[in-house]
Amino acid sequence: MATETDTQQIGTNKEDEPELDRGPFEAWAARSIKNPKRAYKAMFYTAMIFFLVTTLFPFYWLLMVALTPDGSLQNIVLAPATFDPTLLLAGDLTMGTNPGAFVEIFERLPFHRYMFNSFVIATVTTVIVLVVSSLAGYVFGRLRFKGKSPLMLLVLVVSFFPPAAFFLPLNQLFNRNFAVLQPVMSDGSLYNTPYAMIIPFSALFLPLSIFILTTFYAQIPDGLEDAARIEGTTRLGALFRVIIPLSAPGVATAGVLTFIAVYNEYFFSSLMTDPGAENWAPIVEGILGYQGQYQELYNLMAAASIVGVLPVAILVVVAQEKIVSGLTAGALKE
Amino acid sequence: MATDQDTAAMDMDTGSGGPLSSVVNWMENLSEAAYAYLLLVPAFFFITLVAFYPLLDTLRLSFIVEGARGTEPTIGLENYIDLLTGSALISRQVLDVGFTAAFPFIELGSPFFRQALFVTITFAIVSVLLETLIGFGQALVLDKEFKGRRWVRVAIIIPWAIPVVIQAMIFYLLFQPTVGFGSELMQALGIFGSTPLANSRDSFIIVLVADVWKTSAFMALLILAGLQSVDRSLYDVAKVSGASPWQRFKMITLPLVLPALIVAMLFRTMDAMRVYGIIDATAGCSTVPSLTCVVVDAVFATRQFGIAAAAAFFTAVVIGAFISIYLLFFADSDGGYF
Numbered sequence: 001m002a003t004e005t006d007t008q009q010i011g012t013n014k015e016d017e018p019e020l021d022r023g024p025f026e027a028w029a030a031r032s033i034k035n036p037k038r039a040y041k042a043m044f045y046t047a048m049i050f051f052l053v054t055t056l057f058p059f060y061w062l063l064m065v066a067l068t069p070d071g072s073l074q075n076i077v078l079a080p081a082t083f084d085p086t087l088l089l090a091g092d093l094t095m096g097t098n099p100g101a102f103v104e105i106f107e108r109l110p111f112h113r114y115m116f117n118s119f120v121i122a123t124v125t126t127v128i129v130l131v132v133s134s135l136a137g138y139v140f141g142r143l144r145f146k147g148k149s150p151l152m153l154l155v156l157v158v159s160f161f162p163p164a165a166f167f168l169p170l171n172q173l174f175n176r177n178f179a180v181l182q183p184v185m186s187d188g189s190l191y192n193t194p195y196a197m198i199i200p201f202s203a204l205f206l207p208l209s210i211f212i213l214t215t216f217y218a219q220i221p222d223g224l225e226d227a228a229r230i231e232g233t234t235r236l237g238a239l240f241r242v243i244i245p246l247s248a249p250g251v252a253t254a255g256v257l258t259f260i261a262v263y264n265e266y267f268f269s270s271l272m273t274d275p276g277a278e279n280w281a282p283i284v285e286g287i288l289g290y291q292g293q294y295q296e297l298y299n300l301m302a303a304a305s306i307v308g309v310l311p312v313a314i315l316v317v318v319a320q321e322k323i324v325s326g327l328t329a330g331a332l333k334e
Numbered sequence: 335m336a337t338d339q340d341t342a343a344m345d346m347d348t349g350s351g352g353p354l355s356s357v358v359n360w361m362e363n364l365s366e367a368a369y370a371y372l373l374l375v376p377a378f379f380f381i382t383l384v385a386f387y388p389l390l391d392t393l394r395l396s397f398i399v400e401g402a403r404g405t406e407p408t409i410g411l412e413n414y415i416d417l418l419t420g421s422a423l424i425s426r427q428v429l430d431v432g433f434t435a436a437f438p439f440i441e442l443g444s445p446f447f448r449q450a451l452f453v454t455i456t457f458a459i460v461s462v463l464l465e466t467l468i469g470f471g472q473a474l475v476l477d478k479e480f481k482g483r484r485w486v487r488v489a490i491i492i493p494w495a496i497p498v499v500i501q502a503m504i505f506y507l508l509f510q511p512t513v514g515f516g517s518e519l520m521q522a523l524g525i526f527g528s529t530p531l532a533n534s535r536d537s538f539i540i541v542l543v544a545d546v547w548k549t550s551a552f553m554a555l556l557i558l559a560g561l562q563s564v565d566r567s568l569y570d571v572a573k574v575s576g577a578s579p580w581q582r583f584k585m586i587t588l589p590l591v592l593p594a595l596i597v598a599m600l601f602r603t604m605d606a607m608r609v610y611g612i613i614d615a616t617a618g619c620s621t622v623p624s625l626t627c628v629v630v631d632a633v634f635a636t637r638q639f640g641i642a643a644a645a646a647f648f649t650a651v652v653i654g655a656f657i658s659i660y661l662l663f664f665a666d667s668d669g670g671y672f
Contacts, residue, residue: 052486164625165388
């Protein structure tokens with residue numbers, strides 16, 4: 001912005017000699033000096049376009065890599081090297097691209113199974129987190145009792161430690177055989193089951209939901225809860241029939257953020273199961289699976305990445321207000 | 335508790351004496367504090383099982399020093415000392431001899447752990463600074479009213495919302511010399527060598543760019559929340575008194591947004607110190623080692639749980655130190671620098 005004032009000053013000098021023949025840029029500069037708002041507007045649009053290009057171009061490029069036939073992957077910038085619109089006239093609908101990669105990813109590896117695993121893990125975790133954090137959020141948001149602040153601090157402390165600090169004992173715990181689990185699991189251990197991820201995620205993403213729901217539940221007027229209680233609802237009934245429905249936006253926010261966080265997680269997702277889809281491995285292993293031992297299937301990696309991004313991309317488009325409000329409420333309250 | 339239930343059932347006299355209604359009655363008659371503790375049980379069950387117990391167990395494991403074959407393990411601080419002095423056996427240390435030569439920022443000697451510590455701290459500081467700057471820019475754009483703002487916001491949030499492994503794939507492919515144009519571009523600028531994904535310095539930059547691309551949006555959203563809480567009439571007052579836009583930014587926006595900014599930076603620093611996924615899926619842990627890499631490596635490659643635990647706990651301590659620095663700074667700025 002300092003440079004803006006500079007150009008303005010230089011411009012003012014120029015204005016003293018208006019008979020100069022001006023190029024289009026100088027003319028534009030002269031007009032923006034008379035009306036500085038124009039310059040700010042131009043700056044604003046430049047910044048906006050810059051941010052749009054930097055955030056979205058990688059996705060476009062990824063699509064181009066996915067559409068390029070394997071073997072001609074060199075130097076794709078704006079379109080695949082084999083892209084040729086004239087082929088359309090010859091009756092080739094693909095125009096020299098290779099949409100077959102989007103079919104091949106499901107043939108090489110059961111990518112749909114990896115996606116399904118990720119969905120199951122993320123959904124179950126979200127449900128557990130919402131139920132548990134609803135109870136805790138109600139307590140922190142609406143009840144008065146001794147030890148409230150220390151307990152809240154204890155919840156916050158969890159999000160401060162790196163997952164690596166929890167990993168070793170959990171890994172040993174999940175690899176241990178429990179006689180109790182023998183009838184349910186084949187070998188009685190939790191390793192290679194969805195629980196090996198659902199359990200850690202349920203705890204790790206709990207603090208954020210608790211803080212979001214605490215804020216939302218605290219805003220419901222006491223009178224509404226009292227009225228429900230006088231009508232004869234139980235304590236838990238008042239929570240589930242009055243407080244939670246009235247805070248539906250808050251619950252949705254916490255749910256969306258938890259789902260995205262679990263779907264995106266890398267550390268536990270890559271370490272808590274073996275890579276096979278039948279071991280409940282999530283998309284992390286699916287996408288890395290195309291990094292073969294002898295051949296790297298770059299176009300398949302790109303195609304799989306695009307398919308893997310779609311669910312969260314849709315979620316962001318649909319629920320962007322919730323994401324924004326949840327992130328800011330969760331992070332700026334405490 | 336049995337007597338509680340009985341009296342509760344008699345008091346309420348609901349007519350049906352099933353076990354469910356007696357539990358409900360028992361809950362109805364709890365004091366507010368007791369009810370509060372009861373509802374917190376599930377949350378603390380999960381947190382204790384997944385966080386507090388493993389944390390204490392990690393601490394315990396980190397003090398168990400495995401001796402030579404056949405001898406009993408002893409208790410002591412040797413794991414930490416071995417890590418810091420470099421006598422701990424970490425597989426990558428043997429594999430990756432040429433590391434420091436290719437990493438010209440600073441020469442730290444051979445201990446792999448010290449390299450990891452250096453990489454992690456540098457990564458955290460540089461990435462958080464860049465993300466704050468870019469996030470501030472994005473927030474200023476989003477703070478304006480304009481047509482299509484909703485869609486610009488979606489575009490800016492999307493990188494934040496995508497899985498780490500896909501973020502890693504994008505940048506892995508961009509800088510893979512046979513596919514992407516990223517390496518060629520950087521080589522033309524004279525920044526990258528011939529094999530960027532095998533060179534520590536080049537890979538560090540790739541990981542940094544990838545992280546900034548993904549998480550600037552998070553900073554932007556938090557800063558935007560701060561920007562929107564600023565009272566607009568302050569700007570009108572400043573305009574009337576003849577403040578330039580830069581002055582308005584410096585005297586009004588910045589000081590009022592600072593608390594939100596510091597909280598956002600604190601969160602991002604904590605997160606950046608845990609960096610693992612983006613490294614593991616692009617250049618690999620032996621090219622750009624982070625502290626978490628050392629833990630994973632010690633568990634899976636050499637199966638030295640004591641060393642792994644010490645590295646993990648040390649990571650937590652480093653993060654704790656960073657948070658304390660932030661809190662000190664925060665307390666200061668609260669006192670009124672501006």
